[in-house]
Amino acid sequence: MAKKVASGQRLARPSDARSLRKRRRPGDKRDRILDAAVRVFATNGFHATRVSDVAKAAGVADGTIYLYFRSKEDVLISLFEDRVESLLAYMKSELPKLQTAPERLRAVISMQLGLLEGEREMAEIITVIIRQSTQLLKELAAPKFIAYLDAIARIVSAGQAAGDFRTDISPHVAARAIFGALDGITITWALGSAERGALARAATQLADVLLRGLAP
Amino acid sequence: MAKKVASGQRLARPSDARSLRKRRRPGDKRDRILDAAVRVFATNGFHATRVSDVAKAAGVADGTIYLYFRSKEDVLISLFEDRVESLLAYMKSELPKLQTAPERLRAVISMQLGLLEGEREMAEIITVIIRQSTQLLKELAAPKFIAYLDAIARIVSAGQAAGDFRTDISPHVAARAIFGALDGITITWALGSAERGALARAATQLADVLLRGLAP
Amino acid sequence: MAKKVASGQRLARPSDARSLRKRRRPGDKRDRILDAAVRVFATNGFHATRVSDVAKAAGVADGTIYLYFRSKEDVLISLFEDRVESLLAYMKSELPKLQTAPERLRAVISMQLGLLEGEREMAEIITVIIRQSTQLLKELAAPKFIAYLDAIARIVSAGQAAGDFRTDISPHVAARAIFGALDGITITWALGSAERGALARAATQLADVLLRGLAP
Amino acid sequence: MAKKVASGQRLARPSDARSLRKRRRPGDKRDRILDAAVRVFATNGFHATRVSDVAKAAGVADGTIYLYFRSKEDVLISLFEDRVESLLAYMKSELPKLQTAPERLRAVISMQLGLLEGEREMAEIITVIIRQSTQLLKELAAPKFIAYLDAIARIVSAGQAAGDFRTDISPHVAARAIFGALDGITITWALGSAERGALARAATQLADVLLRGLAP
DNA sequence: CATGAATGAGACTTCATTCAT
DNA sequence: TATGAATGAAGTCTCATTCAT
Numbered sequence: 001m002a003k004k005v006a007s008g009q010r011l012a013r014p015s016d017a018r019s020l021r022k023r024r025r026p027g028d029k030r031d032r033i034l035d036a037a038v039r040v041f042a043t044n045g046f047h048a049t050r051v052s053d054v055a056k057a058a059g060v061a062d063g064t065i066y067l068y069f070r071s072k073e074d075v076l077i078s079l080f081e082d083r084v085e086s087l088l089a090y091m092k093s094e095l096p097k098l099q100t101a102p103e104r105l106r107a108v109i110s111m112q113l114g115l116l117e118g119e120r121e122m123a124e125i126i127t128v129i130i131r132q133s134t135q136l137l138k139e140l141a142a143p144k145f146i147a148y149l150d151a152i153a154r155i156v157s158a159g160q161a162a163g164d165f166r167t168d169i170s171p172h173v174a175a176r177a178i179f180g181a182l183d184g185i186t187i188t189w190a191l192g193s194a195e196r197g198a199l200a201r202a203a204t205q206l207a208d209v210l211l212r213g214l215a216p
Numbered sequence: 217m218a219k220k221v222a223s224g225q226r227l228a229r230p231s232d233a234r235s236l237r238k239r240r241r242p243g244d245k246r247d248r249i250l251d252a253a254v255r256v257f258a259t260n261g262f263h264a265t266r267v268s269d270v271a272k273a274a275g276v277a278d279g280t281i282y283l284y285f286r287s288k289e290d291v292l293i294s295l296f297e298d299r300v301e302s303l304l305a306y307m308k309s310e311l312p313k314l315q316t317a318p319e320r321l322r323a324v325i326s327m328q329l330g331l332l333e334g335e336r337e338m339a340e341i342i343t344v345i346i347r348q349s350t351q352l353l354k355e356l357a358a359p360k361f362i363a364y365l366d367a368i369a370r371i372v373s374a375g376q377a378a379g380d381f382r383t384d385i386s387p388h389v390a391a392r393a394i395f396g397a398l399d400g401i402t403i404t405w406a407l408g409s410a411e412r413g414a415l416a417r418a419a420t421q422l423a424d425v426l427l428r429g430l431a432p
Numbered sequence: 433m434a435k436k437v438a439s440g441q442r443l444a445r446p447s448d449a450r451s452l453r454k455r456r457r458p459g460d461k462r463d464r465i466l467d468a469a470v471r472v473f474a475t476n477g478f479h480a481t482r483v484s485d486v487a488k489a490a491g492v493a494d495g496t497i498y499l500y501f502r503s504k505e506d507v508l509i510s511l512f513e514d515r516v517e518s519l520l521a522y523m524k525s526e527l528p529k530l531q532t533a534p535e536r537l538r539a540v541i542s543m544q545l546g547l548l549e550g551e552r553e554m555a556e557i558i559t560v561i562i563r564q565s566t567q568l569l570k571e572l573a574a575p576k577f578i579a580y581l582d583a584i585a586r587i588v589s590a591g592q593a594a595g596d597f598r599t600d601i602s603p604h605v606a607a608r609a610i611f612g613a614l615d616g617i618t619i620t621w622a623l624g625s626a627e628r629g630a631l632a633r634a635a636t637q638l639a640d641v642l643l644r645g646l647a648p
Numbered sequence: 649m650a651k652k653v654a655s656g657q658r659l660a661r662p663s664d665a666r667s668l669r670k671r672r673r674p675g676d677k678r679d680r681i682l683d684a685a686v687r688v689f690a691t692n693g694f695h696a697t698r699v700s701d702v703a704k705a706a707g708v709a710d711g712t713i714y715l716y717f718r719s720k721e722d723v724l725i726s727l728f729e730d731r732v733e734s735l736l737a738y739m740k741s742e743l744p745k746l747q748t749a750p751e752r753l754r755a756v757i758s759m760q761l762g763l764l765e766g767e768r769e770m771a772e773i774i775t776v777i778i779r780q781s782t783q784l785l786k787e788l789a790a791p792k793f794i795a796y797l798d799a800i801a802r803i804v805s806a807g808q809a810a811g812d813f814r815t816d817i818s819p820h821v822a823a824r825a826i827f828g829a830l831d832g833i834t835i836t837w838a839l840g841s842a843e844r845g846a847l848a849r850a851a852t853q854l855a856d857v858l859l860r861g862l863a864p
Numbered sequence: 865c866a867t868g869a870a871t872g873a874g875a876c877t878t879c880a881t882t883c884a885t
Numbered sequence: 886t887a888t889g890a891a892t893g894a895a896g897t898c899t900c901a902t903t904c905a906t
Contacts (some may be wrong), residue, residue: 003344027892047263051876061892066877169425173401173418177425180400181393209385209393213429245865268868269899277867279903288901461869477696493871498898601857605850609829609857616828617821620797632905634821641817641825645861677887699880700889709888711882720880 101159317375474553533591747805
């Protein structure tokens with residue numbers, strides 16, 4: 001038996017050094033698996049997806065997945081961490097270039113919807129994950145999510161200090177409402193009813209409503 | 217998963233015919249099961265919940281559940297239909313009593329958050345369900361959800377016609393944003409970070425922002 | 433997922449109260465499984481035996497095994513505990529009826545070989561188990577085994593005190609040698625080369641050698 | 649289990665042809681692998697040991713093992729054959745130097761226990777292997793084992809012919825009892841309860857008992 | 865109607881073995 | 886020869902569903 005679970009640290013990637021060389025795709029096999037996972041998880045949902053579905057979509061054998069991830073759930077977690085991480089990184093590098101809080105808020109709105117428009121599947125996954133209830137997921141996903149909300153809350157807070165936003169609104173409530181509004185727009189879109197480009201228009205309208213609503 | 221009987225129509229509800237009889241609750245077994253299901257689904261998530269968990273929580277035998285529902289998924293669907301149905305019914309009967317669109321919108325906001333505050337568990341389920349992705353669920357849940365959004369959109373639309381709301385915003389976008397904002401506030405609360413009563417304050421603030429944002 | 437392992441205590445047996453009633457065998461289903469397990473484990477070895485083999489041999493479905501045992505290993509452990517327990521019980525009730533240590537030693541020899549002759553398969557399992565190396569098994573099996581050896585050692589010790597056995601031999605060494613000698617005879621027999629009745633003759637010869645060897 | 653190639657003959661040993669070359673040990677890779685295998689098999693048991701564990705312990709790549717052995721089981725078999733072979737060879741060369749059967753029997757006893765004391769791990773493996781039950785192993789291991797027992801039986805038989813041993817005991821039964829007694833002492837020791845040097849004392853005592861028991 | 869023991873399909877995961885480098 | 890990433894067969898175990906009582 002000896003289920004020697006090498007628990008603790010993330011799995012090492014076999015041969016980090018020989019990167020892109022062979023067939024099919026430029027990316028590493030780990031990335032191929034993650035890319036495939038986004039697709040199938042989004043299409044069928046996490047629970048309805050079998051590991052073998054991910055493997056097939058990635059063009060690898062079932063067992064290969066376990067060379068890069070500890071479990072099916074670990075694939076989902078990695079997905080979440082990778083993507084939200086990059087969203088946060090993007091915010092950290094781009095937002096400071098803008099001067100005022102309203103400008104930044106508009107940017108966040110476009111960004112979140114833009115991310116989703118580009119990766120509708122990832123969008124579904126991100127918003128679903130934080131509602132999935134295994135304790136493990138909650139523990140891992142929640143902090144990232146909170147970090148994202150806090151980043152928005154800080155923009156609101158800064159705007160209030162600069163006199164750009166009314167001060168009778170809690171920055172945290174505002175942040176959640178903003179995130180939720182974006183998410184609400186996304187989800188209906190993800191459910192299938194919206195045509196291409198609709199998100200961009202929605203983003204503008206939403207920004208208009210929120211900024212006017214937040215004006216002092 | 218085992219033995220998915222591809223049967224067809226909804227089951228008749230044995231409870232319809234001989235209402236309240238036993239002890240415990242006014243409703244009959246079917247209701248006991250649904251009540252139990254809300255609790256355990258919300259606590260553990262749909263997939264992590266076993267039929268036997270629901271049975272135990274409802275105080276019935278595993279097999280009994282199959283006298284009232286065709287499958288575990290059917291329990292979830294019934295739950296969703298019953299509750300959203302009653303929410304829609306409530307909207308249909310109460311909103312007309314209010315005169316203006318802004319008033320009605322405030323009412324919807326309080327109602328949605330109020331529903332959630334009263335039934336946090338049901339709240340989690342409703343928002344999670346529409347993101348659970350078996351095709352069956354999507355097909356069944358989406359229409360109800362859309363109906364709810366449409367009800368909100370009609371309020372916005374009426375408000376625009378009455379000159380209470382700006383007209384450069386799509387009622388549908390507005391509806392989705394409103395729903396999402398509410399949901400966004402709810403979910404953080406559901407994730408555990410907010411104290412009791414916070415939802416009420418958040419509702420007021422949110423209504424302020426949205427109404428001012430939507431003002432002509 | 434929710435692998436709710438009800439760890440800790442032994443599993444309850446479904447409906448202890450309705451014992452023997454229906455088809456196939458008098459014994460309980462748990463016993464049917466244990467009986468089948470002895471056979472297939474002995475024939476194929478523990479690791480080479482699939483749970484489904486045990487199930488098939490017991491005439492139950494695979495899943496049924498998990499209603500009575502926590503795992504495949506738990507079946508083996510239960511087997512071991514049940515049988516050695518009964519051997520120890522037998523010793524405790526029968527040996528006191530004999531007067532002298534030599535008589536008792538002869539009885540033990542006949543008993544151990546008799547048990548094996550009657551249950552060749554169980555014999556293989558008992559002797560194999562204490563050499564299998566999962567920590568769990570060692571921890572569970574060793575104490576029972578030691579208890580058995582100690583029972584033999586006490587006979588030797590008593591014999592020395594009564595002047596029936598030489599005193600320059602450690603009772604514990606003697607016990608182990610006696611057990612081993614019996615086991616050695618058994619194993620060759622189990623390997624297939626001995627005809628029926630050979631064990632009885634071997635028992636007599638062995639007793640002769642050992643008793644003379646141990647004489648003062 | 650995967651991919652059991654039903655191939656036929658033993659592999660040639662690459663090491664035969666170009667003996668010691670690299671660092672670490674006098675023997676070549678094949679021997680390094682066998683040495684490593686003794687250690688890990690004894691520590692974790694055969695089934696709980698992964699080929700990669702053996703590889704890691706031997707300091708070679710997983711695939712390398714298959715250059716020297718046809719399968720994991722073949723490693724075990726080779727181990728067994730090598731070691732028992734050398735034990736038999738030792739008996740064949742050393743025993744004839746002794747004059748009487750009793751002397752030889754004492755030598756065998758010391759030898760078997762001595763072998764074990766020197767290589768406790770190998771001891772565990774030898775005694776466990778003959779009880780592991782894949783048919784293949786039984787077929788391969790049993791003959792060697794029988795050969796060893798026969799060698800002991802011949803000593804007894806010769807002793808009977810020379811008038812050193814009583815003749816009412818079957819030499820084969822005696823051989824098995826002797827082997828088993830030794831094994832019984834070893835196993836308790838292997839289970840961890842005895843201190844160093846205990847085996848030597850046990851050997852003397854055992855020899856005393858057996859020789860007196862076998863005396864005419 | 866109710867029960868709950870039994871069923872068995874199917875999921876996740878492991879790991880012996882292969883083979884391109 | 887040596888490597889070790891990749892493979893995929895197969896096993897253990899879970900749990901939705903059934904059905905005899």
